[in-house]
Amino acid sequence: MENDTKEKKNYSHGFRLPKSLPSFSAHQSEADEKSILSALRETSEGEFKIPEELFTAEEREAKPLEVNPNTSELMVITKAKHLATYIIAISEKAPKRFRVVFTNRLQNHALDILESLLSANFTRLDSNESKAERKAHQKQAFLKLKVLGFISFLAYASHALKKSQYSFIALNLSETVSMLVAWGKSDVKRTA
Numbered sequence: 001m002e003n004d005t006k007e008k009k010n011y012s013h014g015f016r017l018p019k020s021l022p023s024f025s026a027h028q029s030e031a032d033e034k035s036i037l038s039a040l041r042e043t044s045e046g047e048f049k050i051p052e053e054l055f056t057a058e059e060r061e062a063k064p065l066e067v068n069p070n071t072s073e074l075m076v077i078t079k080a081k082h083l084a085t086y087i088i089a090i091s092e093k094a095p096k097r098f099r100v101v102f103t104n105r106l107q108n109h110a111l112d113i114l115e116s117l118l119s120a121n122f123t124r125l126d127s128n129e130s131k132a133e134r135k136a137h138q139k140q141a142f143l144k145l146k147v148l149g150f151i152s153f154l155a156y157a158s159h160a161l162k163k164s165q166y167s168f169i170a171l172n173l174s175e176t177v178s179m180l181v182a183w184g185k186s187d188v189k190r191t192a
Contacts, residue, residue, distance in 0.1 A: 076117060076183055080110075083113075087106050087169065095160065102155040106155065109144050112144050113145055113148065116137050120137035120141065123137060125187065
């Protein structure tokens with residue numbers, strides 16, 4: 001009787017945590033890894049393009065929302081916009097059972113990242129208080145990027161995201177984090 005109440009307490013919200021998560025490499029074959037790595041080496045300008053053979057015909061035809069590349073905003077903001085539009089585009093076709101757990105969180109975090117980056121960009125560096133405020137917005141964006149990476153990994157491990165979708169998100173997250181760190185360093189140099 002005591003064990004039954006413990007079990008009910010652990011799962012009272014209807015969400016069961018898996019006993020173990022499959023490792024990332026468990027879903028990949030060596031050929032897939034080699035094709036991704038070779039594509040990464042072959043691309044110019046350091047930009048990663050996922051090999052077309054990893055996409056289904058439906059995914060190849062679907063176009064994510066377009067972001068105007070001719071704007072004069074920071075590259076990190078443009079990259080975050082691309083990431084957010086991609087996440088919104090792929091989450092429209094997510095299975096219903098994952099919409100509450102993963103899809104909504106992926107979308108919300110992607111939009112929160114964009115909001116934090118825009119807030120940081122519009123904060124002037126004219127006083128110590130505003131410098132601290134900008135740094136706080138950048139830290140918030142960094143934290144949300146890390147959480148988005150973890151949520152997307154869990155979504156992939158739970159088969160809510162396809163391998164190609166997870167790869168695209170992970171690579172764009174990595175580039176966005178790198179750009180955000182570089183932006184923070186340039187602020188420090190500029191104000192020193």
